Amino acid sequence: MFKVSRLTKAGSFALLGALLLNAPPGASAQASGPQEAGMVAALLQEDRALERYLDPAAGLTVEQAVSLALERNGELLALRKELDAAHALVRQANLRANPMLDAGGSKQLNGGDNSVMVAGTLPLELGGRRAARVLVAEREAEMRALSLADRERVLASEVRGKFGEVLAEILKLGFTDERLNTSRRGYRLVAARVEEGRTAPLERNMVLVEVNRLLSMREAGEGRVQVALLELKNALGFRPEEPLRLRGDFIELIGVLPSVAASTERALRERPDLKALRAAELLAEAQIAEARAGGRADAALTAGYQRMRQGFMVNGIDDAGRPAPVEMTSHSVTFGVRIDLPLRNKNQGAIEAAVLQREAARDRREFFELTVRREVASAHARYERAARAMEIFRVGVREQADANLEVIRKTYELGSKTLLDYIAEQRRFYEVEAEFIDAVLNTYLARVEVGRSAAAQEFSER
Numbered sequence: 001m002f003k004v005s006r007l008t009k010a011g012s013f014a015l016l017g018a019l020l021l022n023a024p025p026g027a028s029a030q031a032s033g034p035q036e037a038g039m040v041a042a043l044l045q046e047d048r049a050l051e052r053y054l055d056p057a058a059g060l061t062v063e064q065a066v067s068l069a070l071e072r073n074g075e076l077l078a079l080r081k082e083l084d085a086a087h088a089l090v091r092q093a094n095l096r097a098n099p100m101l102d103a104g105g106s107k108q109l110n111g112g113d114n115s116v117m118v119a120g121t122l123p124l125e126l127g128g129r130r131a132a133r134v135l136v137a138e139r140e141a142e143m144r145a146l147s148l149a150d151r152e153r154v155l156a157s158e159v160r161g162k163f164g165e166v167l168a169e170i171l172k173l174g175f176t177d178e179r180l181n182t183s184r185r186g187y188r189l190v191a192a193r194v195e196e197g198r199t200a201p202l203e204r205n206m207v208l209v210e211v212n213r214l215l216s217m218r219e220a221g222e223g224r225v226q227v228a229l230l231e232l233k234n235a236l237g238f239r240p241e242e243p244l245r246l247r248g249d250f251i252e253l254i255g256v257l258p259s260v261a262a263s264t265e266r267a268l269r270e271r272p273d274l275k276a277l278r279a280a281e282l283l284a285e286a287q288i289a290e291a292r293a294g295g296r297a298d299a300a301l302t303a304g305y306q307r308m309r310q311g312f313m314v315n316g317i318d319d320a321g322r323p324a325p326v327e328m329t330s331h332s333v334t335f336g337v338r339i340d341l342p343l344r345n346k347n348q349g350a351i352e353a354a355v356l357q358r359e360a361a362r363d364r365r366e367f368f369e370l371t372v373r374r375e376v377a378s379a380h381a382r383y384e385r386a387a388r389a390m391e392i393f394r395v396g397v398r399e400q401a402d403a404n405l406e407v408i409r410k411t412y413e414l415g416s417k418t419l420l421d422y423i424a425e426q427r428r429f430y431e432v433e434a435e436f437i438d439a440v441l442n443t444y445l446a447r448v449e450v451g452r453s454a455a456a457q458e459f460s461e462r
Contacts, residue, residue, distance in 0.1 A: 059247025072237030119304030127296030284358030
């Protein structure tokens with residue numbers, strides 16, 4: 001362990017290191033020099049860190065945070081683009097098959113005979129092919145939409161949870177700030193009594209050690225606030241350097257919630273992830289219909305035009321006395337039907353695969369329904385126990401610890417208790433207060449989990 005006398009001569013330490021480490025626990029009644037006096041003065045300067053993180057008037061509420069996250073989160077933006085792509089595929093599936101045009105001709109190598117042919121083909125898409133194709137595309141788009149809705153539900157609960165975690169760390173920091181400033185004022189009081197000779201210098205040094213300890217706790221607490229705030233910014237789609245201050249509290253944590261049966265019924269009816277599994281069954285049904293349609297007979301209409309030009313010799317001469325050739329041109333129209341006969345390939349493998357996929361989707365959906373029931377029951381049980389624990393802690397621990405601290409303070413002022421007794425009791429109260437904030441946070445997170453598992457209204461709408 002380092003000696004304080006060594007640290008006081010280390011000029012490379014920053015001011016914070018000096019404040020944390022250089023306050024001499026064994027100092028005399030007066031500061032030994034202007035440098036130490038200046039550091040003690042800086043150490044005792046009060047600071048309000050909460051103003052950097054909380055704004056009761058213009059801060060961000062939890063509902064605003066959820067709205068921002070649903071609007072700006074990069075993953076949701078990508079999912080929305082994928083949903084738009086799925087809708088575009090539905091429009092594509094609705095389009096009819098294009099007609100086909102064939103053109104060709106022939107030319108006699110050693111003569112003047114030639115022909116030109118143009119033919120067109122129009123696929124009919126018999127057997128419900130187009131309707132089956134459209135239905136499959138619509139089911140896939142429905143699954144995309146439900147996946148997006150489920151991600152929004154999960155993200156909303158994550159933002160609410162992170163908001164509560166940040167708020168709890170801010171409350172702990174505020175409590176530490178309050179106690180730190182109280183200890184600083186106490187130090188000034190004890191220092192004045194030491195100057196008057198009414199108290200031994202040891203008490204002033206003991207209070208100074210406590211101020212240093214609280215200052216160390218405050219720095220660590222502010223670090224936890226900043227880390228939690230960065231995680232919240234990431235969920236909201238904020239850059240790390242963007243300013244963000246919050247507004248809110250944990251009031252009305254304990255309220256009347258729907259019964260487990262009502263929450264389970266709503267979850268089975270409204271949860272997007274369960275709806276997506278049901279949509280997967282419908283998609284498998286559509287794929288079965290598409291595979292069967294592909295195994296039926298199909299036909300296409302064909303029509304064409306052909307022009308043939310032929311030359312041949314006749315018993316005649318031209319003006320030059322040479323044999324005169326004669327050309328004949330014929331025109332013809334062709335039409336017909338081309339039929340695709342599924343004699344060997346009737347899409348047997350595709351139909352079997354689609355049937356198996358439907359059975360797998362059904363099994364997955366039935367198992368997930370059990371999981372949903374378990375999640376709702378677990379969330380309710382967690383909330384009920386967390387709320388009870390918080391109330392027991394508030395009434396039986398926190399209030400009693402506060403009363404104990406007040407008794408020790410008064411007995412210390414009367415001389416019945418030592419300063420060490422008062423400081424020890426004060427530390428116990430700090431620990432109790434931090435544990436109480438954790439209990440409040442656990443209750444809040446449990447309530448968020450109830451809303452998430454039951455697909456409560458705030459998680460299903462913006």
